[in-house]
Amino acid sequence: MSTLFIGVDVGGTNIKIGCFDGDLKLLEKVSVTTDVDMGPEVVVQRMGEAVRQLLKDLGYSLKDVRAAGIGTPGPADYKAGIIINSTNMPTFKNTPIRQMLSDELGCPVAFDNDANVACYGEFTVGAGKDVNDIVFFTLGTGIGCGIVSHGKLVQGATGNAAEVGHVIVQPGGEPCNCGQRGCVEAIASASHTARRAAEAVKAGETSSLSILPEITCKDVFEHMAQGDALATRIIDETARALGLVCVNMLHATDPARIVFAGGMIAAGDVLLQAIRRHFEAQIWTLRKETVEIVFASLGEDAGIFGAAALGRDA
Ligand SMILES: [Zn+2]
Secondary structure, three states: OEEEEEEEEEEEOEEEEEOOOOOOOOEEEEEEEHHHHHHHHHHHHHHHHHHHHHHHHHHOHHEEEEEEEEEEEOOOEEOOOEEEEEEOOEEEEEOOOOHHHHHHHOEEEEEHHHHHHHHHHHHHHHHOOOOEEEEEEEEEEEEEEEEEOOOOOOOOOOOOOHHHOOOOOOOOOEOOOOOOOOOOHHOOOOOHHHHHHHHHHHHOOOOOHHHHOOOOOOHHHHHOOOOOHHHHHHHHHHHHHHHHHHHHHHHHHHHOOOEEHHHHHOOOHHHHHHHHHHHHHHHHHHHHHHHHEEEEEHHHHHHHHHHHHHHOOO
């Protein structure tokens, strides 16, 4: 019998599954379509089939698996292990996902939201592996967040801590999907960065972006690189909001490192430097040197690493 760990990362379209050895070395990974419409029973069964096949290909079986972890889009009741009502997975209503997967795999299962799980992956083997306290942001459609303090994910009273995407950085500002105004997500996520550019173009501002039928966040970065003034301003506003939230998080939890992940970091150094510039312009000087702001290192695998690590450490 070996000591293996399974990490499951559930996204809106794909489920990623990784098999890890006792030192959390990734042995093999696989991706299957989520097919949310089929309902939770079928989806969990598919996860089980994929895990069994993965193990078989590696010369193992379920008997070799010590524990598993799963991350899903929130919100959920993480203590009870139940997905109550996920917007990305509408057929998963009051679904006891932790117990279902545990029954399917015959081992203990840890459960948390996708951002926390990715955060824990970066903390355990990625950009935060040599420190004890990190704040993690993933910049995509929204802004996901996780906080590790003293080596543990911060859960809060109801298990829904670290929703830092909804920290307000511009009172009365842009409306957010959550119902508040001026959330950092509503300004600085990849989608909202693109939206702000599109709205400015529509309002008649001169920009090389105006020839595009649809504007993505990547376009805004590309046009900034070519010297477009509007694109430069939009990215600067995004970086300013992210720099502000870094200041706020430094004062709140005193992380050794703040880690950015997600599609937007493909923009590279220009984004990281802009966030650092705004952070340094706004932080209390005494605290300037106490935190590093870096990019994540695990890419799309952060979720499976983190889920497996949560399973191991639970
Ligand atoms: Zn919000």
